[in-house]
Amino acid sequence: MMWLIFALAFWAGAWALNAALARSRWRDTRVVRIAVPVLFGVTLLVLWEGMVRGLGVSPVILPAPSVVAQTFAASTETLWEDFRQTVLKGALTGFAIGASAALLTSVAIDRSAFLTRGLLPIGNFVAALPIIGIAPILVSWFGFDWQSKAAVVVVMVFFPILVNTVQGLRETDAMQRDLMRTYAAGYWHTLLKLRLPAAMPFIFNGLKIATTLALIGAIVAEYFGSPTRGMGFRISTGVGSLSIDLVWAEIAVAALAGTAFYSLVALAERAVTFWHPSQRRR
Amino acid sequence: MRAALPVLTVLAAILLLWYLAVAPMNIRGALDLAERSGRAVTPETPLARQDVSVWRLMAQNPGQIAAAYELDRPRLPTPQQVGGELWKTTGEMALRGRAMSKRSLIYHAAVTLRSTLWGFVLGTALGILGAVAIVYSRVVDMSLMPWAIISQTIPIVALAPMIIVLSSQLGIEGRGVPKAIIAAYLCYFPVLVGMVKGLRAPAPSQLDLLQTYSASGLQVFLKLRLPSSVPYLFTSLKIGIAASLVGTIVGELPTGAISGLGARILIGDQFGTPLAIWAALLAAALMAGALVTLLDLLQRITLKRMGMQA
Structure with a gap:
């Protein structure tokens, strides 16, 4: 009971503090902008911990965050092995192959207005499909190891990147292209110096969407068979064998990996498209 | 409707590629099947076929390519087979009045x-x-x-x-x-x-x-x-x-x-x-x-x- 009261009190206190901070005159400073969401996240964890302990929830149903943290610390080796299998081998390889294939394809079809008009609606349509369902087929084609996961990821990231790149390559206006012509720039020069840079914000938009898709694809494909390692494998077997704390630790790793991956792409975007209005510092 | 023609063309191209891919994907399965039913295939055992590329297999057994399009359990079914299966489990069952059966x-x-x-x-x-x-x-x-x-x-x-x-x-x-x-x-x-x-x-x-x-x-x-x-x-x-x-x-x-x-x-x-x-x-x-x-x-x-x- 103590735990429950403490958690609720902490919640109320943190919320009041957040409300005060949000109304205070430091509300636009960097520190407060970071502190408020962090405090909110910590509150959620405390509330979770308090509920689990206070209500005596069985660890088989929902382990407390502290238990998950202990498991996390105790099984870093397993987690690292799974991370390497799923993220570094499956997701990243697939992401690299899929992204390069999509970029090359879009540059290739971009030369033909006919193909572009035909592929854009189809690409948009395919990007909305539950592509994840092809995972069992690709697993049976490419075997249980990471190659099949990479294949799923390739298919999943291909169309969002393709659609965005094709759209981005159309971004330059006639004036800019005419200027390149007056410089006597050929197709490749125009592509490299004008159209690809102008398409970069769109390409990065596609890449950012694809980071999450890549992880989802790699994890879910492991539900259909994998060697005895990998995050998806650990999650599905952990659920079966009721080692739920390990599952939550894997989920934490997946969340961290997703955020880190996304931030890396976002950082690269800032470096490449520093000129774009959306990147200007306020 | 300006987009209809390009979209249809691309769709047709995708279907064509799909059909073309079926033969190399399924040729091994087709040859296994043919061997079991006693027809002559080269090379003769699945083990020997394992090291031969699918293209060589297709060149050596041109008679079996058609069978690759009609397998019961293909690695890659033809669009026709997929459409047929979909119809069999939806429209056909609905026509027989069993639209909500667990098999549909x-x-x-x-x-x-x-x-x-x-x-x-x-x-x-x-x-x-x-x-x-x-x-x-x-x-x-x-x-x-x-x-x-x-x-x-x-x-x-x-x-x-x-x-x-x-x-x-x-x-x-x-x-x-x-x-x-x-x-x-x-x-x-x-x-x-x-x-x-x-x-x-x-x-x-x-x-x-x-x-x-x-x-x-x-x-x-x-x-x-x-x-x-x-x-x-x-x-x-x-x-x-x-x-x-x-x-x-x-x-x-x-x-x-x-x-x-x-x-x-x-x-x-x-x-x-x-x-x-x-x-x-x-x-x-x-x-x-x-x-x-x-x-x-x-x-x-x-x-x-x-x-x-x-």
Whole structure:
């Protein structure tokens, strides 16, 4: 009971503090902008911990965050092995192959207005499909190891990147292209110096969407068979064998990996498209 | 309709590529089958064939290529086979009056559709409420918004098996509720982020104008903020419904599910009936296409009647 009261009190206190901070005159400073969401996240964890302990929830149903943290610390080796299998081998390889294939394809079809008009609606349509369902087929084609996961990821990231790149390559206006012509720039020069840079914000938009898709694809494909390692494998077997704390630790790793991956792409975007209005510092 | 010809051409090209790919993908299976039924194939044993490339196999056994298009359990079925299987499990069963039997895909699609729509409605409602709270309360904005953005970078689907276990432990019968929760969860954040953008779309000058009319807060919300958020809402609804469907299907994948398109995919995988997987996939794709198209249509009609036709 103590735990429950403490958690609720902490919640109320943190919320009041957040409300005060949000109304205070430091509300636009960097520190407060970071502190408020962090405090909110910590509150959620405390509330979770308090509920689990206070209500005596069985660890088989929902382990407390502290238990998950202990498991996390105790099984870093397993987690690292799974991370390497799923993220570094499956997701990243697939992401690299899929992204390069999509970029090359879009540059290739971009030369033909006919193909572009035909592929854009189809690409948009395919990007909305539950592509994840092809995972069992690709697993049976490419075997249980990471190659099949990479294949799923390739298919999943291909169309969002393709659609965005094709759209981005159309971004330059006639004036800019005419200027390149007056410089006597050929197709490749125009592509490299004008159209690809102008398409970069769109390409990065596609890449950012694809980071999450890549992880989802790699994890879910492991539900259909994998060697005895990998995050998806650990999650599905952990659920079966009721080692739920390990599952939550894997989920934490997946969340961290997703955020880190996304931030890396976002950082690269800032470096490449520093000129774009959306990147200007306020 | 200017786009119809290019789209059809590309579709035809894809189908052609698919047909061409069937022969090399299936030639090994076809040769195994032919060998077992006593016909002469070169090389003669599966072991010897393993090291020969599919192209050489096709060149050496031109008579068996046709068989590669008619396997019962192909690695890659032809579009025709997939369409046939889909028809056999939907239209044909419906004609015989057994549309809702457990062997028909219509039944499974209905199960999936129900969870998808429940999750979609739930996620959209929560997303809109959350967006209103964020727009009107600074505290909620500052604490929730960063998490909403971060959560988009997280592979939330990894949670799916957990949610199913949790709800079965809590004594919730069946799969409907946990699947809807997963779908709602996936649909929540796109709607939230889109609606926040939409509710903040009015320009300061428009807000000022309403102030000069001495409009109340509720009136500003109903007459300015809500209408101007509608285009954003529809854009996120289209993302949301696709996400809901993915969530539902992933929710049906972990072992134990028996109904729903995701379960059909899983069962097809376990029993080695690729045609069932492909038919379920095609059904899921058709469903996603229909749902998104429906929302697109709704968007056009609504925006037209509101005078916001883009």
